[in-house]
Amino acid sequence: MPEENKDTTAKEAPAAPASGRKPLFSASPHITSDETVPKIMWTVAAACAPALFVGVYFFGPAAALVTGVCVASALATEWAATRFFLGRKETTITDGSAAVTGILLAFCLPSSVPLWQAAVGAAIAVFIGKTVFGGLGCNIFNPALIGRAVMLAAWPAAVSGAAFLEKTASGALSLPSAVARVPNFVDAMTQATPLAAIKEGKFDASACPSWHDLNNLFIGRCGGCLGETSALAILVGGIWLLFRKIITWHIPVVYIGTVFVLTLAAKAPDAFKQQSMEPVLYMLQWSLFHVLAGGLFLGAFFMATDMVTSPMTGAGKIVFAAGAGALVVLIRFLGGYPEGVCYSILMMNMVVPLIDRFIKPRKFGTAGGPK
Amino acid sequence: MSSANKSVWAEFTKGLLKENPILVIMLGCCPTLAVTTCAINGIGMGAAATFVLLCSNIFIAVLKGVIPGKVRIPVFIVIAAGFTTIVDLLMHAFTPDLYKALGIFIPLIVVNCIILGRAEAFASKNGILPSIADALGMGLGWTLMLVFIGSFREFLGSGTVLAGTPLETAVFGENQFLLLILPPGGFILMGFIMAFSNRFLKKSA
Numbered sequence: 001m002p003e004e005n006k007d008t009t010a011k012e013a014p015a016a017p018a019s020g021r022k023p024l025f026s027a028s029p030h031i032t033s034d035e036t037v038p039k040i041m042w043t044v045a046a047a048c049a050p051a052l053f054v055g056v057y058f059f060g061p062a063a064a065l066v067t068g069v070c071v072a073s074a075l076a077t078e079w080a081a082t083r084f085f086l087g088r089k090e091t092t093i094t095d096g097s098a099a100v101t102g103i104l105l106a107f108c109l110p111s112s113v114p115l116w117q118a119a120v121g122a123a124i125a126v127f128i129g130k131t132v133f134g135g136l137g138c139n140i141f142n143p144a145l146i147g148r149a150v151m152l153a154a155w156p157a158a159v160s161g162a163a164f165l166e167k168t169a170s171g172a173l174s175l176p177s178a179v180a181r182v183p184n185f186v187d188a189m190t191q192a193t194p195l196a197a198i199k200e201g202k203f204d205a206s207a208c209p210s211w212h213d214l215n216n217l218f219i220g221r222c223g224g225c226l227g228e229t230s231a232l233a234i235l236v237g238g239i240w241l242l243f244r245k246i247i248t249w250h251i252p253v254v255y256i257g258t259v260f261v262l263t264l265a266a267k268a269p270d271a272f273k274q275q276s277m278e279p280v281l282y283m284l285q286w287s288l289f290h291v292l293a294g295g296l297f298l299g300a301f302f303m304a305t306d307m308v309t310s311p312m313t314g315a316g317k318i319v320f321a322a323g324a325g326a327l328v329v330l331i332r333f334l335g336g337y338p339e340g341v342c343y344s345i346l347m348m349n350m351v352v353p354l355i356d357r358f359i360k361p362r363k364f365g366t367a368g369g370p371k
Numbered sequence: 372m373s374s375a376n377k378s379v380w381a382e383f384t385k386g387l388l389k390e391n392p393i394l395v396i397m398l399g400c401c402p403t404l405a406v407t408t409c410a411i412n413g414i415g416m417g418a419a420a421t422f423v424l425l426c427s428n429i430f431i432a433v434l435k436g437v438i439p440g441k442v443r444i445p446v447f448i449v450i451a452a453g454f455t456t457i458v459d460l461l462m463h464a465f466t467p468d469l470y471k472a473l474g475i476f477i478p479l480i481v482v483n484c485i486i487l488g489r490a491e492a493f494a495s496k497n498g499i500l501p502s503i504a505d506a507l508g509m510g511l512g513w514t515l516m517l518v519f520i521g522s523f524r525e526f527l528g529s530g531t532v533l534a535g536t537p538l539e540t541a542v543f544g545e546n547q548f549l550l551l552i553l554p555p556g557g558f559i560l561m562g563f564i565m566a567f568s569n570r571f572l573k574k575s576a
Contacts, residue, residue: 117546128559132566154550 037136040246040307041096047237047246048103048302054219054233055226059111063226067106069115073122074102081131088135097136101125104144104302107227108295108342109151113158121151141349142306145342152342160196194222194293195338208274208282209289217292228295238301247305250317255300256291258325263287266333296328299341309349316352316359324348379504386508393516393561394568398484402476403517404557408528411535413521415469416476417514419458423480424489425506426454431494432502438495447490448481455480468535485509516564524560528552 055063078098082088092098102122109118125147133139151159194217209217216222220230228234241247267286271279290296304310304324311320324344331340392398399420406412427450431438438446459477462470470477480486489509494502525531528551530543550556 114546150550153553153555154548155546156549158546 037097038095041100043244043246044100044241044302045096045103047241048100048107048227050233050236051107051227051230051298052103054230055107055111058220058229059226062111063106065115066109066111066113066118066226067103069118070106070109070122071099071102073119074098074105074126077123077126077131081127082135085127085131086135092136095136097130098126101129101143101147103227104142104298105147107298107302108144108148108225109159110224111226113151117151117155117158121147124150137308139308140352141346142303142309145303145346145349148342149346194224194289195332208277208285211285214285214288214292217289222293225295228298231292231297234297234301238297241301241305247301248314248317250314251305251310251321252300254318254321255304255325256296258322259296259328260287260291262326262329263290266329290329290332294332294339295341299324299345303341304345304348309352311352311355311359313356313359313361316355319355319359320348320352323351379500382501382504383508386505386510386512387515388512388572390509390512391516391568392485392509392513393520394565394572396488397565398488399513400484400561402479402483403513403520404554404561406473406476407517407521407524407557408552409525409531409534410518410521411469411533412472413517413519414514415462415466416473417510417517419462419473419477420480420483420485421507421510421514422458423451423454423483424486424510425503427451427486428489428494428502428506429499431490432497432499435495443495444487444491447487447495451483451486451490452481472535485513520557520560520564524551524556528556 052064052067055067075093075098079091079093082092102125105122105125106118109121125143128150129141129143129146130136130139148159217229218231220233222229238247238252242249242252264283264287267283268279271282271286274282300321304321311317324347327344327347328340331337331343337343386392388394390396393400393403402416402420406416427447430450431447434446434450455478458480462473462477489505493505497505522532525534526542527548530541530545530547532538532540532542548556551560
């Protein structure tokens with residue numbers, strides 16, 4: 001009898017220690033899985049490794065130092081906050097979620113950021129981004145992006161400035177003099193990050209980014225935050241996460257695709273005024289530029305796909321990602337900031353409960369869906 | 372007589388903590404968020420509102436028998452508007468800098484929830500003496516919170532203490548936590564202050 005079965009399981013099950021609520025069991029069969037929070041989180045942390053290596057290669061040891069400080073501060077805050085603020089006995093720092101928050105926050109900071117600011121930012125990310133909502137799983141917003149948004153509002157100069165390091169002939173890493181070193185980019189550029197250059201009008205609007213520039217952006221040879229510049233490295237980590245089924249294809253593909261398509265549309269009026277280039281090539285190169293520049297890849301693979309703060313269903317994820325992509329293009333083309341990935345994801349985080357309310361998974365056993 | 376004194380004293384002290392306008396009854400939050408970017412704004416705003424609150428409480432306590440119940444809210448507002456105009460003109464004449472800093476929030480004292488809230492909840496039901504005590508307590512409690520929030524935001528956000536007063540001191544000149552003098556910083560800080568007061572003050576009360 002299924003009901004008797006249910007009762008016995010409930011009696012044998014140990015009572016949940018912290019909440020005092022009895023765990024709910026249904027009749028067998030049960031599907032078991034060895035996917036646990038620590039396992040998922042440490043996999044995500046490992047997937048960040050390629051981007052971290054590339055960051056250290058291009059920006060020097062400072063990149064590793066900033067990442068280390070962010071992780072240490074996030075872990076310390078997580079320990080203190082769950083212990084003294086949430087009043088829980090068991091520690092949650094080994095589940096890796098705070099470490100991932102620290103790594104992702106560091107990835108959207110420039111390597112030149114003062115270390116104490118990075119530490120404060122990581123502490124805020126964990127505390128305001130996660131603890132005040134009740135800990136992991138209860139947060140509305142992506143904690144790392146909360147940290148980034150707070151730091152951007154608090155110390156705009158330190159967080160948006162970007163240093164770029166390049167291997168000199170002698171092989172030693174050195175700080176470049178402003179942008180002169182950004183290799184083979186556009187001559188007129190005087191700001192380190194490509195998107196900031198466009199926003200400030202220092203990028204000749206009629207000049208189209210060349211394939212060479214796009215190649216540099218793809219590899220990560222450009223100014224920017226320490227973990228966001230290399231689309232290639234993020235792609236490597238992201239594809240591994242896809243392969244491990246920790247993220248699904250919906251958010252990265254739709255997010256990047258929306259930015260690509262909307263940039264094509266936005267650049268079309270200019271393209272047909274071009275004398276020197278094929279309109280299609282012009283549009284394509286601009287679209288690729290907008291896809292590769294800034295933090296879009298980092299946001300698409302690591303930030304927007306956060307399990308807690310993204311919709312549950314595939315269709316919901318597509319709506320979420322398309323909205324975020326549209327916001328990125330709106331902010332980049334019309335807004336005051338050069339880059340919109342951070343705010344686009346935070347804004348779409350807010351409507352996730354709404355998306356989940358309207359797009360529900362089909363109930364098991366109802367072939368035609370609920371009428 | 373002594374018990375009457377005691378109750379007047381109780382009406383005064385309740386506004387400081389137990390029924391603090393910001394911490395507990397959550398009135399007057401809009402000007403609180405808007406003007407508390409520095410301590411001197413808090414002092415000015417608190418003093419102006421306390422004056423209006425005191426005068427309107429006295430008037431309403433006196434006139435409560437004559438005011439028809441159906442139109443009492445408009446009457447309360449007209450009384451508050453009269454005193455707000457006085458404050459507005461006085462501050463414009465004697466403290467022009469503060470007047471400029473507080474801007475629209477001086478005339479908006481008319482519709483400040485604390486004024487109307489105390490008129491409706493207290494002065495229209497009580498005598499003159501308790502109403503005076505109530506107004507002073509509520510006004511002081513609100514002012515203290517404004518100065519506290521203002522000092523905090525000013526210290527971290529601008530790196531100064533008591534800017535705009537003779538005691539002005541610059542504590543640090545760079546790396547100010549700019550977020551705190553922006554509106555979102557005000558919301559975040561006020562949220563934390565309320566959370567901590569709920570956690571620690573309500574227990575003892």
